[in-house]
Amino acid sequence: MNTPSDTGPKTGKNGLSYRDAGVDIDAGAELIRRIAPAAERTRRPEMLDGLGGFAALTRVPSHLEEPVLVTGTDGVGTKLKLAIDHDRHDGVGQDLVAMCVNDVLVTGAEPLLFLDYYATSALDLDVATRVITGIARGCELAGCALAGGETAEMPGFYARGDYDLAGFCVGVVERSRIIRGNNVAAGDILIALAASGPHSNGFSLIRRVLSDSGVDLSREKELLEQLLTPTRIYVAAVQRLLALDINIHAMSHITGGGLPENLPRMFPRERAAGLACHVDLRSWTLPDVFAWLRSAGGIDDLEMLRTFNCGVGFVLCVAAEHADRTLTELAAAGEHAWCLGSVVPAGTAADGDVVLEVPGDGHARIHGAWV
Numbered sequence: 001m002n003t004p005s006d007t008g009p010k011t012g013k014n015g016l017s018y019r020d021a022g023v024d025i026d027a028g029a030e031l032i033r034r035i036a037p038a039a040e041r042t043r044r045p046e047m048l049d050g051l052g053g054f055a056a057l058t059r060v061p062s063h064l065e066e067p068v069l070v071t072g073t074d075g076v077g078t079k080l081k082l083a084i085d086h087d088r089h090d091g092v093g094q095d096l097v098a099m100c101v102n103d104v105l106v107t108g109a110e111p112l113l114f115l116d117y118y119a120t121s122a123l124d125l126d127v128a129t130r131v132i133t134g135i136a137r138g139c140e141l142a143g144c145a146l147a148g149g150e151t152a153e154m155p156g157f158y159a160r161g162d163y164d165l166a167g168f169c170v171g172v173v174e175r176s177r178i179i180r181g182n183n184v185a186a187g188d189i190l191i192a193l194a195a196s197g198p199h200s201n202g203f204s205l206i207r208r209v210l211s212d213s214g215v216d217l218s219r220e221k222e223l224l225e226q227l228l229t230p231t232r233i234y235v236a237a238v239q240r241l242l243a244l245d246i247n248i249h250a251m252s253h254i255t256g257g258g259l260p261e262n263l264p265r266m267f268p269r270e271r272a273a274g275l276a277c278h279v280d281l282r283s284w285t286l287p288d289v290f291a292w293l294r295s296a297g298g299i300d301d302l303e304m305l306r307t308f309n310c311g312v313g314f315v316l317c318v319a320a321e322h323a324d325r326t327l328t329e330l331a332a333a334g335e336h337a338w339c340l341g342s343v344v345p346a347g348t349a350a351d352g353d354v355v356l357e358v359p360g361d362g363h364a365r366i367h368g369a370w371v
Contacts, residue, residue, distance in 0.1 A: 022155025093134025
């Protein structure tokens with residue numbers, strides 16, 4: 001019969017440590033020290049404390065009479081695999097922030113707080129610092145505070161060198177200024193804001209196309225750059241519009257599902273059956289990275305549009321009389337924007353040579369040949 005002294009692993013007089021199991025507590029503390037200056041640059045006056053506590057304390061902005069909190073959460077997806085494989089960790093933090101803050105923005109909210117979750121097999125301090133510094137940079141662009149986060153070492157769960165990210169954003173908006181799409185009407189104009197690339201959607205298909213085509217991204221640097229360009233953050237430009245008297249009826253963040261699935265989300269459910277969006281597919285040139293994906297993968301047009309943003313990252317629905325001013329203000333804010341199409345009564349015949357018709361029920365179809 002074994003006794004306690006002769007059972008289990010032999011580890012010396014001090015016994016097993018957490019580090020022996022693959023978790024380095026000291027590395028976690030060092031990471032907090034390294035990222036503290038980047039997090040401090042995102043600090044907002046409403047914050048009551050800094051990093052390191054169990055929870056973040058924040059006041060609601062004092063200028064709001066009836067503040068409503070708006071929340072959003074998202075990740076980066078398999079774009080991370082390309083970043084990891086090619087040692088490109090500096091931009092994925094902005095991807096994480098963008099996917100959350102752009103969602104919150106469609107309600108008219110101002111992003112207020114952001115929290116991140118970083119999970120890996122074993123903490124690589126240099127990689128984690130690059131990733132979280134990118135998160136802080138995204139928060140700076142969005143005007144929100146990096147209020148805290150969680151770093152988890154999970155040996156045996158993730159492959160060595162891999163990591164995953166999740167983000168959570170809290171925004172705030174005056175109740176009377178919430179944008180719900182209630183005023184969307186036939187005749188409204190759709191304004192597109194250009195994407196910076198595929199953003200963080202469709203990368204499972206992108207990686208399949210890369211594999212099938214045999215492309216070596218270590219040699220195709222330009223293609224790698226186009227694929228890994230961080231997701232654009234639209235907060236500053238849209239908040240500029242919201243501060244003016246421009247009549248924005250609805251907004252849409254073009255994420256997974258592309259234009260066909262995200263445009264109908266602008267319509268209130270009770271009105272969706274009566275409206276449709278007509279998108280002029282000749283109103284912009286398909287960016288090179290998407291043209292390559294379509295050609296190399298043999299992907300049909302509708303599949304392209306429902307998988308990727310195809311160059312359109314965000315859409316505003318505005319009253320027709322405000323379209324020109326909207327474009328002028330967006331240009332002044334540094335955005336490439338254009339008239340994408342219009343809202344029409346459902347069942348209206350498509351005008352123009354090549355139109356993507358997106359009814360409120362989401363069953364999109366293309367009229368004409370998109371080249």
